[in-house]
Amino acid sequence: MYIPPYYENKDIDQIRQFLRENSFGILVNVVDNKPWGTHIPLELEQDLNGADVLVGHIAKANPQWRYFSDNAEVLCIFNGPHAYVSSSWYKEEEVPTWNYIAVHVYGTLKVLSEEETMACMFRLVDKYEAGSKNPINLKNMSPKTLRQVKGVVGFQIQITDIQATYKLSQTRQADHAKIISELKERNDPGSQAIADHMNQ
Structure with missing residues (x-):
């Protein structure tokens, strides 16, 4: 991704936090000679060696997985808040722009076993059910329901490169x-979030 130097973020701890909070991403690889993207949760975890990895799964009905091969490079795109910035807010004349946060993660993909995929699903559900009023637990589900795991393909992505753009009017x-001040006066969540990031 093109990143002007003044917008590039290399703070890996901050990027890790961003990935944990914005884990619904786009997995991109090449399917039949065309770029193919699927919108899915891509969870940041650590492998047995302590290295950062992304973990996810897609439906077997999705043809994308048929083009997975061990060590194939993939791209994962994560979007954060964004907001239009009017140049009427500037002291000098200039064109308007857009502030945003985006992270691209490159890595090599490895298909997981059914057991590994199931373990990932347990962690995924536990994470997102934690704030529910009546949290469910996969441990309490019937074997018949849990057999749905046979309809998905789990994978792990060993991260090889991270590119992070934090365009915040630097x-x-x-x-x-x-x-x-102007962003704070808007009601949309993107403007509010970008204003908060600029304040930091």
């Missing part, structure tokens, strides 16, 4: 206070 320091 080149307009003199206008920061005004941009933040």
